[in-house]
Amino acid sequence: MKAALAGIAVSALALCALSSQALSQELRMTVWTGSEAHLKMLNGIAESFKTKHPDVTVKFETVPVNDYTQKLTFQVAGGNAPDIAWMMEDAAPAFENAGLLMDIGPTLKAAQGYDFADFSQPAMALWQKGETVYGVPFSTSPFMIYYNKDMFDKAGLEDPLALAAKGEWTMDKFQEVSKELKEANPGKWGFEFKDGEGYASRMTHAFLPPIRAYGGDIWSNGECGFDKPEAVKAIKQLHDMVFKDKSIVPPGEQGDYFSGNSAMTVNQISRASKMAEAGFKWGIAPLPSGPGGEAPVIGQAGLVVFDAGKNKEIAAEFIAHMTDKENVATMAQFFPPARKSVLESDAFINGNKLVPAEMMKGVADAIANGRVHPAHEKAPQILAAMAPRVDALWKADADVDAAIKSICAAIQPQL
Structure with missing residues (x-):
């Protein structure tokens, strides 16, 4: 009898365990x-x-x-x-x-x-x-501009938020202050792309804000926008900033705004969580405007x-x-x-x-x-097709016009 009761007890415990497992998700x-x-x-x-x-x-x-x-x-x-x-x-x-x-x-x-x-x-x-x-x-x-207030102060420059309040935060001013920040802070950079990844996984995030500021887009309604006049002007300005002004962190280098090595970057509000650890005064401002007006990117x-x-x-x-x-x-x-x-x-x-x-x-x-930000059902294929053409663009001696045309030639079949 005792053995039978023990068996029943063990079975009941097993059933309870199974029941608990079934209920737990x-x-x-x-x-x-x-x-x-x-x-x-x-x-x-x-x-x-x-x-x-x-x-x-x-x-x-x-x-x-x-x-x-x-x-x-x-x-x-x-x-x-x-x-x-x-x-x-x-x-x-x-x-x-x-x-x-x-x-x-x-x-x-x-x-x-x-x-x-x-x-x-x-x-x-x-x-x-x-x-x-x-x-x-x-x-x-x-997308917002994060800026290092200390580096702006050292360069004697108004910060982007103050410039935006006066209506002076434009793509031309962005290029100008980026160069001055680089010169005033030796060994550091004026600007880095989003998450320091503008040359690879964040290609479109690097291109889109300035292209929108000039009145263009990377693609729209199934048509490539990189080779349109507005986009070409924006891309050439970025190229000059990287290789002539040397104010943007170039390929192969790491700026790291969050550790104080770049004066500005583009990112979203969620990155403010990292700023609690920053060892400098900082702020957030709108993206620079351009000939296309203010063009916030979401x-x-x-x-x-x-x-x-x-x-x-x-x-x-x-x-x-x-x-x-x-x-x-x-x-x-x-x-x-x-x-x-x-x-x-x-x-x-x-x-x-x-x-x-x-x-x-x-x-x-x-x-x-x-x-x-533009979406597409073939986004992975588009980015894969873009990658080698974008690599060709980001070289000091690149034929920028030819590189831009090759980007559109590569992605248009996917669009």
Whole structure:
């Protein structure tokens, strides 16, 4: 009898363990940030999800930004897709058109108090086709100029924010001060491209702001824009800054604005999290204007659920939780929102402890007036076709006109 009771007890314990396993769910979510501040915030949002789903945990998996889309593609192709992923704007069309993403619209619209209509329609354009919602933008972040105030002061120059307030922050002024900053700060640089990667993985991020300032675009409506007169002027100015003025960090060199080796860089508001460790006074200003006027560039990232995922229903619910008004307001300190109510609030303007309100107003204005970085379903192929032609451009003795024409010849078939 005792043996029988013992057997029953063991079986009951085994069933309890299986039941506990069945109820417990871990969602895997890929991100490209390793920032301690970002991950602390994300884990806090995941913990608050337990109020409704106590047995659900979320594991955030950091994949380096330079390899992110490629590694995510490999994971999906290998049957190891994450439940949820951050997705860059230039990759979204390819994943959407391949039928890999879940329609999360019904889940979002059914969530109590969610207010789907609060999302800016221009911000949703990339993530929605008709009633189908492939993703939700969690960051609609304009490109801004980060500047080292100490280096400007040493050179006796007005900083970009002051110049912008006077209407004098133009592409010509940008070139002029970059050269003066280089001369006044020996061994350092006037400017570096976004994340120091303008010659490889960030090619389009290097080209787009000046090309837009001149009134052009890198591509539009299926047509290459690099060889248009506006773009050619912008690219030649950049080339002169790299090789004649020697004010922009050149290929093969590392500037690293965040450690004080470059006076300016382009980045998004999320990078303000790194500035707490900066050993210098700094600020944020709009991109330089040009003959095309002010032309803010917006980078966007969305949250998506893979349709083949085993946990896709609860994953969609987590996205609804993560992008409700309360959590969007929490994330807005690093990731400018697409929710109109949050973007227009004093909480957004005053909510970033690192960035003064006057600078955050510039961020809000850029979101309201900017255009998103161009996307394309063949973005990986376009970038691969561009790479060797762009390499040929970034040489001191390059035939710039010929190199630009070769870029368009390479990418036009993909467009």
